[in-house]
Amino acid sequence: xxxxxxxxxxxxxxxxxxxxxxxxxxxxxxxxxxxxxxxxxxxxxxxxxxxxxxxxxxxxxxxxxxxxxxxxxxxxxxxxxxxxxxxxxxxxxxxxxxxxxxxxxxxxxxxxxxxxxxxxxxxxxxxxxxxxxxxxxxxxxxxxxxxxxxxxxxxxxxxxxxxxxxxxxxxxxxxxxxxxxxxxxxxxxxxxxxxxxxxxxxxxxxxxxxxxxxxxxxxxxxxxxxxxxxxxxxxxxxxxxxxxxxxxxxxx
Amino acid sequence: xxxxxxxxxxxxxxxxxxxxxxxxxxxxxxxxxxxxxxxxxxxxxxxxxxxxxxxxxxxxxxxxxxxxxxxxxxxxxxxxxxxxxxxxxxxxxxxxxxxxxxxxxxxxxxxxxxxxxxxxxxxxxxxxxxxxxxxxxxxxxxxxxxxxxxxxxxxxxxxxxxxxxxxxxxxxxxxxxxxxxxxxxxxxxxxxxxxxxxxxxxxxxxxxxxxxxxxxxxxxxxxxxxxxxxxxxxxxxxxxxxxxxxxxxxxx
Numbered sequence: 001x002x003x004x005x006x007x008x009x010x011x012x013x014x015x016x017x018x019x020x021x022x023x024x025x026x027x028x029x030x031x032x033x034x035x036x037x038x039x040x041x042x043x044x045x046x047x048x049x050x051x052x053x054x055x056x057x058x059x060x061x062x063x064x065x066x067x068x069x070x071x072x073x074x075x076x077x078x079x080x081x082x083x084x085x086x087x088x089x090x091x092x093x094x095x096x097x098x099x100x101x102x103x104x105x106x107x108x109x110x111x112x113x114x115x116x117x118x119x120x121x122x123x124x125x126x127x128x129x130x131x132x133x134x135x136x137x138x139x140x141x142x143x144x145x146x147x148x149x150x151x152x153x154x155x156x157x158x159x160x161x162x163x164x165x166x167x168x169x170x171x172x173x174x175x176x177x178x179x180x181x182x183x184x185x186x187x188x189x190x191x192x193x194x195x196x197x198x199x200x201x202x203x204x205x206x207x208x209x210x211x212x213x214x215x216x217x218x219x220x221x222x223x224x225x226x227x228x229x230x231x232x233x234x235x236x237x238x239x240x241x242x243x244x245x246x247x248x249x250x251x252x
Numbered sequence: 253x254x255x256x257x258x259x260x261x262x263x264x265x266x267x268x269x270x271x272x273x274x275x276x277x278x279x280x281x282x283x284x285x286x287x288x289x290x291x292x293x294x295x296x297x298x299x300x301x302x303x304x305x306x307x308x309x310x311x312x313x314x315x316x317x318x319x320x321x322x323x324x325x326x327x328x329x330x331x332x333x334x335x336x337x338x339x340x341x342x343x344x345x346x347x348x349x350x351x352x353x354x355x356x357x358x359x360x361x362x363x364x365x366x367x368x369x370x371x372x373x374x375x376x377x378x379x380x381x382x383x384x385x386x387x388x389x390x391x392x393x394x395x396x397x398x399x400x401x402x403x404x405x406x407x408x409x410x411x412x413x414x415x416x417x418x419x420x421x422x423x424x425x426x427x428x429x430x431x432x433x434x435x436x437x438x439x440x441x442x443x444x445x446x447x448x449x450x451x452x453x454x455x456x457x458x459x460x461x462x463x464x465x466x467x468x469x470x471x472x473x474x475x476x477x478x479x480x481x482x483x484x485x486x487x488x489x490x491x492x493x494x495x496x497x498x499x500x501x502x503x504x
Contacts, residue, residue: 009373009374010374011374011375011377056375076371080371080372085372085374085377086374086377087374088371088372088373088374089371090371119328119332119340119341119342120332120337120340121261121340122261122262122263122337122338122339122340123263123308123379125263125337125338127375
């Protein structure tokens with residue numbers, strides 16, 4: 001038995017998220033189908049995270065325990081032959097049998113892309129949120145620094161969230177601009193259900209003046225979802241980086 | 253009667269080219285539908301060019317003669333409300349009644365994008381051609397300089413081309429790289445049917461060694477389509493710039 005760790009990237013536009021579900025196509029199902037075509041056996045796979053419908057991943061990991069002895073680098077080529085154009089396997093390595101893609105993840109970075117121009121961009125359909133009013137990038141970057149640190153983020157957790165424990169540590173937060181594209185980047189040890197999208201919705205309320213510039217600390221303290229902004233649309237959101245401890249690699 | 257000139261941009265992935273045709277959706281038809289919704293009258297429109305199925309435009313112009321007296325800047329906003337996400341109106345100005353978007357075009361620039369990495373990019377589906385083998389950008393840039401100047405490009409014209417006159421002037425040609433994206437840019441006074449795609453197909457044959465580095469001058473001289481390379485796929489091609497004489501503008 002071996003444990004293979006796959007690094008992938010996907011465009012979530014046509015999928016109902018990562019996790020397999022009934023009556024709707026998910027990324028994990030397409031991956032399992034491709035694995036079955038390569039190995040001639042259907043294997044269970046365990047993802048590092050869930051992603052919502054239409055959310056993208058620049059980087060995502062899953063592990064798979066298998067009896068198959070195909071070399072990992074051969075698995076990359078074979079999988080890419082059987083996957084559609086919107087899912088790519090970037091890397092595959094062997095890891096210790098006890099490695100778990102979700103439990104051993106110690107941090108994640110999300111990116112939210114906003115196309116900030118009066119006119120939509122026909123090439124960013126489903127790849128960025130179109131916001132046509134001016135955005136003050138420095139002001140929002142400053143406002144969001146209140147998120148950094150260890151806090152109870154209950155106010156930034158959707159009602160459907162199943163997390164009992166709502167304390168998380170945010171390592172870094174930034175808002176940057178490159179021409180008409182505004183990028184919100186947030187890195188932390190973990191995220192609650194819809195947390196990044198509610199943070200983005202809150203920042204846009206700060207931009208429009210409906211929430212004060214220094215309001216984020218108060219919203220955190222309130223622990224009340226209704227003080228935060230609305231949940232931003234999914235299509236601008238990318239899982240951008242997934243962090244594991246270095247102790248797992250290079251010793252399978 | 254007024255003559256309005258529209259500057260637009262479109263993602264051609266879902267269209268059978270610009271020109272209206274039976275039994276297949278074209279960009280021009282979608283534009284006419286949006287105009288009809290705004291002005292309550294169906295108007296004829298004249299494009300600066302044709303584009304093939306799946307070909308994109310970063311920049312494209314069409315003119316429309318109309319009795320309507322809606323201000324041009326209002327037309328931009330109204331059209332964008334009625335157009336799908338993959339077509340955008342960037343600008344609308346009034347031009348002299350005798351201005352013609354096709355006849356008065358004095359030059360065009362095309363861009364061909366190649367994703368040059370072993371692994372496909374899930375976010376560039378339909379937006380770039382995936383070529384997984386190494387590309388020597390400097391060598392191809394050099395090889396393509398033989399295109400610059402006034403030549404009979406009959407060898408680079410598809411069999412279906414209706415052009416009687418096959419002499420064209422190419423003003424500039426370049427191959428550049430930004431990380432894994434290779435861009436081929438070609439500017440000229442006009443282009444024959446499939447000419448840019450056959451040039452790209454020929455360059456990839458030079459890359460793979462099936463046509464010699466200095467072979468382009470001989471192919472031009474042959475005036476024979478079968479000496480040039482195959483027609484490259486449409487999804488990497490963008491109409492990038494359209495040039496009119498400055499005498500037309502600012503005096504409607």
